[in-house]
Amino acid sequence: MSATILIVDDEKNIRVSLARSLSIEGYRCDDADSVASALARFEPQSHDLVMLDVQLPDGSGLDVLAELKGRAPETPVVVMSGHGTIEMAKEAIRLGAHDFIEKPLSIDKILITLHNALEFANQRRELETLRALARSGSELVGRSRVMSEVRERISLAAPSRGRVLITGESGTGKELIARAVHEESDRADKPFVKLNCAAIPSELIESELFGHERGAFTGAHQARKGKFELAHGGTLFLDEIGDMRLDVQAKLLRALQEGEIERVGGARPIRVDVRVVAATNKDLEAAIEAGEFREDLYYRLNVIPIDAPPLRAHKEDVPELVASFVARVCEENGMKRKDVTSEALEALARHDWPGNVRELRNACERLVILTPATVIDGAAVRRLLGEGKTVAGALYRPGASMRDLVADAERAIILAALNAHGGHVTQTAAALQLERSHLYKKMRALGIRD
Ligand SMILES: Nc1ncnc2c1ncn2[C@@H]1O[C@H](COP(=O)(O)OP(=O)(O)OP(=O)(O)O)[C@@H](O)[C@H]1O
Ligand SMILES: [Mg+2]
Known part of the structure; x- marks a missing residue:
């Protein structure tokens, strides 16, 4: 231009x-x-x-x-x-x-x-x-009463130093809530440090949290700061806290009580100013009953509880969530905006969403990619949700000819490949092992704009 x-x-x-x-x-x-x-x-x-x-x-x-x-x-x-x-x-x-x-x-x-x-x-x-x-990706979408209550809770919790425990099913936005608590606090310009307690092998988690001195264990060639030190002045988000081993729970409890940590292999306590926000999709009270979670740690962490509601408890937010996800996916992929018909929205709102907002977001992403038209309609949603277990299932729709279904599949493949190559036709053609001119011809025939 x-x-x-x-x-x-x-x-x-x-x-x-x-x-x-x-x-x-x-x-x-x-x-x-x-x-x-x-x-x-x-x-x-x-x-x-x-x-x-x-x-x-x-x-x-x-x-x-x-x-x-x-x-x-x-x-x-x-x-x-x-x-x-x-x-x-x-x-x-x-x-x-x-x-x-x-x-x-x-x-x-x-x-x-x-x-x-x-x-x-x-x-x-x-x-x-x-x-x-x-x-836009870090904002909680939804104006339902339930989501308004969550937002209100965040605003009340944020300014204090009080520890926040966020509970809720998988995909309900616990991490977004944790970030919002940080962003609305006076620590917003300090670090937000996340540790996923379930993703780290248990023998490494202590060093991840508290750091280690050189030579503390085999392979510790250099001293390293842990997440507590990295989060100094800011917020430490302990995700999946319910998966933390009992002996590490004991050390975490001591750190919270004393406001001091000790690096693994270190002799000297280090003062840290850290606000802890924790999240879990486990029932911690049941875990306490079962002897898997320390009750004293639970009370230390759970000063301000925030419950992330499952999507089925606020389905009235589906239209707004869909609009924001569809717009976002289009923008990220450099595609023209797509509209979603009210029939499509109703079909989406009828679905159960056991994977909550995350599942809805993924569905929107697939809808955008798999729908070549600028309008996402009820049929597209039914195709996705009805037979969405396999790719072939997602493409089949009753009443359509083999020829149309193959065209749909080709269109989806080409769009996905274009998407993977940033819209670059030459690169996409090379990746699909097609002549560039052949790919262009196909794109025209399938109604894909460049
Ligand atoms: N209310 C919401 N508004 C906008 N996006 C949301 C909302 N809730 C969740 N999301 C989006 O859904 C996805 C899952 O959210 P998040 O990672 O916060 O879930 P989670 O509760 O931490 O799940 P898990 O327990 O599996 O870790 C993210 O992409 C997030 O941006
Ligand atoms: Mg999470």
Whole structure:
């Protein structure tokens, strides 16, 4: 895509020769010759960059700059001046100019400056998109009464230092809740450190938690900080706490009681300021009964309990969850937005979702990938949920011919492959061992846009 540049200068010579040089380089140009015409001409949606003279017949370019920055803070402005002084440059930069070029203009210098400014603006936009994406992925969706109660609980818990124990079935958002507790606390700018107690072999978990000194055990070639030290000042999230071995539970209890830890093989206690948030999908009270979980540790951890509700207890959130997941998957895969019909939403809401929100999210991902149309309808959902046990089952639908079903399968495979190769047709063709032109032909025939 070629960038469009608005050239603002009262000298016609400069406007014309700049526009000529820039168009040779593939830029499109508009121009304006005064403060008034620049402000009238400028369109945030059409202009990617503004080149701005400082001395204009009806005022200073710096006034234009201030106004542009107010209207379109993301659009880079490069200031040009024949009377360039350092003071002027400083003022322009202070007002938000990206760069400053002195007249007489050197076209080489201009091209480099424009390239850098546009590149910078692009990267900033990309970063913003990624940030928004990251934010949207870390937010609890759902306005049902149950979810509102969870959110309220988080807001009450967050500001205190109180330990939080999050319970709930698998896939109900326990980790999201833990992150939200951290994000809403005054520790938000300090580390959030996670340890999955079930994923670490039990003989390593002590060193993971508390760190070790050099030579503490075979293979400990170097001293290492544990998660407690890494989380200092912030939040330590102990996931799957119900799977922690009893002897480690005892050490954890001591660390919580004393606010101090000892590295494995270390002799000296280390003070740590850590807020602990724990989560489990186990019934800890039953585990206590069974002698698998220490009761005293349970009470230490469970100062503020938060229960993550199963999805079947807040099905009214299904439409909002689906909308957010579908939008997210489309965005992540660079696909056009897809709409979900109300019939499809009803079918999704009727389903039981034993795997809770995680299962719903995965289903949305498959729906987006497997539905080539821009609308996800009831039939697509029924196909996915009804016969979703196998890939072939997901593709079969009563009433469709073999020919259509094979086309569906090809479409799904090509979309998945395109997706895996970032939309790169050449790479996708190579991966599928097809001629590029053949793949294009197939994509056209199957109604896949590039
Ligand atoms: N209310 C919600 N809003 C948006 N996304 C959610 C919500 N609840 C869960 N999710 C999403 O579902 C997935 C599973 O959530 P999470 O990992 O927090 O579950 P969990 O309770 O920790 O599960 P497990 O016990 O299996 O570890 C994540 O991708 C998460 O972003
Ligand atoms: Mg989890």
